Amino acid sequence: MNAPAPAAVIKQHLIDPEICIRCNTCESICPVQAITHDSRNYVVDAEKCNWCNDCISPCPTGSIDNYRTMPRIKAYSLAEQLTWDTLPVELSAAERAALVGDEAADVATTETEPEPVSETPMDPTGQETFKSAAYGSIIPPWSAAHAYTNLYGPKAAQKTVTATVTGNVRVTEVGQQVGHDYDTHHIVLDFGAMPFPVLEGQSIGIVPPGTDAQGRPHHPRQYSIASPRNGERPGYNNLSLTIKRVLEDHSGQPVRGVASNFMCDLQVGDTVEVIGPFGTSFLMPNHPKSNIVMICTGTGSAPMRAMTEWRRRLRQSGKFEGGKLMLFFGARTQAELPYFGPLQNLPRVFIDTHFAFSRTPGQPKRYVQDAMRERAADLAVLLQDPNTYFYVCGLKSMEEGVVLALHDVATQAGLNWDAIGAALKREGRLHLETY
Template sequence: MNAPTEAAVIKQHLIDPEICIRCNTCESICPVGAITHDSNNYVVDVDKCNWCNDCISPCPTGSIDNYRKVLRIKAYSLEEQLGWEELPAEIPSSELAAMAGDAAAQTVSDAVPEETATPEPVSDPSGQTQLNTSALGATLPPWSAAHAYTNLYGPKSAQKTVTATVTGNVRVTEVGKTAGGDYDTHHIVLDFGSMPFPVLEGQSIGIIPPGLDAKGRPHHARQYSIASPRNGERPGYNNLSLTIKRVLEDHAGQPVRGVASNFMCDLKVGDKVEVIGPFGTSFLMPNHPRSSIVMICTGTGSAPMRAMTEWRRRLRQSGKFEGGKLLLFFGARTQEELPYFGPLQSLPKDFIDINFAFSRTAGQPKRYVQDAMRERAADLALLLQDPNTYFYVCGLKSMEEGVVLALRDVAKAAGLDWEGIAASLKRDARLHLETY
């Protein structure tokens, strides 16, 4: 006979605050809304978590893959977790047994909680059920992707950080009324000298800003996607580049000075930066030479797309590029705020098919990346059916649903089985979502 529920020992899902880089991947992908955060930590609600493990693979650092066995009635609350600087120590089995009693100790289980919260379907104003877009994104890399190295440097690695030297810092957006002067975006090149730092297109790194936060503690690392290909911004050198926008207001329009973004945008050549990582094992480009890539991004979400495009361009120059399409949908408020606008215009049209979308051009109707996608419905319908085509979405979280809905509409308009296609996009690691 099982022990009473209130005496049961459970496996409580927890996030390690020491290695979490606060990238929001886990919260955005959790299908039951069990993960939340404050300015300090990301935490898991024991009453909601059903151990579906959807958050495990996408986590770039492995911080999400942690638990502690605890007495159910003494499970760690959200308030406790939000105040942690490190995970609590394991409770010895003998102590758990004493707490729960012999009968309860025999029921120690790795099973999910007996009662879990099931989210109600959400409907839009038309009465149609909205997509759970996060559940559609792949958690594994394409089958032909190169092997990614991760967590070479970090709080729980042999070496905590690696020091990189700034070898370039160039503004890549125009100055104008809509650019807002200080709301600039920079292309920053970091060199690692003799320290090994292998990366792939689609990976990211963590930057640790100098100084202390409001509580007198060292700043948490900020995550940035790598904007250069695997052989470096400057080929043959141990370097990489980042695309960073200076943050002076939050998503609600409230004034805020981004600690890391302002630090990075103000760097001079020769300055030093503390780096951890690299991170990411799923948002990787395919290596199959005939694979096609559809890239959908906004703003600095262009960083991994630039990396993929540049690697393909270098392969083409070397004669190793055998085909496959590159199709880019790139959105911003105005042309002036679009990173790399000039260089993108100079790329050969037979190499990459570029579609811009601007939502705040004076005298013009608002146009978003999903609008540009619908205009290319015929091409996208063919690519959705092609098992060698991979889709990458990167930018603000608010764009994710619109993009996936556009893909759904394209499929349905072409008479395709969207449910079957959506399942294959996830199963075959063809749809990758990285939004924040």
């Protein structure tokens, strides 16, 4: 039987550059690698997009939920999309016809979506490969608190809200190693009387002042909140961020991060423009006996600090019953690990903490997945408990290894990973936030 011919007209999936906060959620979750980005825009390849819509719900701003009806042979290219500051106006039927002729206009009324293709990744031999994104959940735990989102932003009644810096403290040792600066700061922002309710696991956007090399205003940069819901200072309308000063890109080439350097250089009393908050799924459970396993690297520790601190405050007040906390925290060296000292002071009975360093002189490389495998027996028990929730945050390169470690832990314990992995996703118990 012959396969159906591709539709002459498609409803092309596009990302709104005005609203997008460049959080990488869409690219990390796309099962067919249809989404990519450069230093300015995230874009969708019409030739790869199969309309699975996996990226729609997790997008914190709704920027991914945009479409334009286009003749397939004239679909917006990646090169075109990368130049956009705003989405193009929807073409009329007559304009579409002018692009490719009357034949396309005749078909336009059908606007048939492309047939889905297989989402199962294959290696060069045709064998199925393990894909971590297939297990990441896009729904919150059933007991999570209600999250407010997009109170301020391009499409909101008020574009930004002004916050005042009330604290800026370095949380890593000072210095450099092999050309890498690890100057990481804990920054506290106060919103005064302006409403800005947040939960652990949410994020905000910082709008850097000034313009880029093309004279266009800088896009907002996204940062995870590092403080609990009642504020960095309890009872105040404030929050904290964990920000590493960026001096080079992932290839090691010198580059000065616009927002990170702006934020790390701020003084108490300075003000910043903020949008958000964002995020409705990377939220912590609130029911008694719920266990939280946190796996992170570097500044991916921000949401983990927020969750840990909220549990610590509940424990101190006697308002929380049980529930285990387990943390796997990785960095290149101990000096680069934010909050290393404070973490060591937390009682073992409260949180089970494991560090992994990949660049300690004279020591073998050790990553968070290695530490997880060392605690396989405990993780196997937690994997079987429906009250256990897993959170992964850090560089994209860590994600595959971490989820594969969970797979191996389950398999080696004689458990059915397919059933467990499906339950983790279905029940909002495995959350991946990598960049």
